[in-house]
Amino acid sequence: MMIDYHKQAVLFQQLYVLKKLTDDWGEKNICPLHQPHFNMAFMPFFMAVGLEGRSSSAIAAALKVSRQATGKIMKELEQNGLIKVEKSRTDARSNLLQLTEDGRNFYLQVAQQASLLTSKYEKLIGKKQLEMMTETMEKMIHFHEKLHQCHLMGGTHG
Structure with missing residues (x-):
């Protein structure tokens, strides 16, 4: 069997380009929504907090990253006034991350923009x-x- 090396390399290129273009779209369409200094690399972490809140450990597990990396990003989101950290009512060793009022407003705006993008994808494909x-x-x-x-x-x- 002959391996088409070019075809195999294209997968990595496509994943990279799609991620880059999606981040660029976010910089233009999401960051200006009252969060001009928001880092798009934080978006999966921010959205993982969700409207109900979540523990840092649960977010780390869901995103397949270390708790230390998650903690660092959550600290940035907290400093930007988007999340707050509260002690868990059910587990004293755990912290619950919650959206602040600004965070909740931003979350809803991001969800709305994502919905618009999904609609465009549906029209496209x-x-x-x-x-x-x-x-x-x-x-x-x-x-x-x-x-x-x-x-x-x-x-x-x-």
Whole structure:
């Protein structure tokens, strides 16, 4: 079997370019929403807090990053007045991250912009294709999660 190396390299290029262009879109469409100094790299962390609040550990686990990295970003979001940290009522060792009033307003504006972008994607490729793409990305994420778990348990390849 002949491997098409160019085709294999394209996947990494596409993922990189899509991430870059999405971040650029965010810089133009989201950051000006009363948060001109917001760092788009913080967006997954900010949105993971959600309207109900969440622990730093839960966010770190969901985003597959260390608690230390999550803590650093959460400190920045707190300094920017978007989140507040409260002691958990159910676990004294844990902190609950909550959106401030400014954070809640920004969150709702971001969700609205994301909805508009999703509508544009639907017009571009169709609702069914967008759903298929989302499902496909979820399958790819789960595949890599299983590879990671296998590696942690001593396996070498997936």
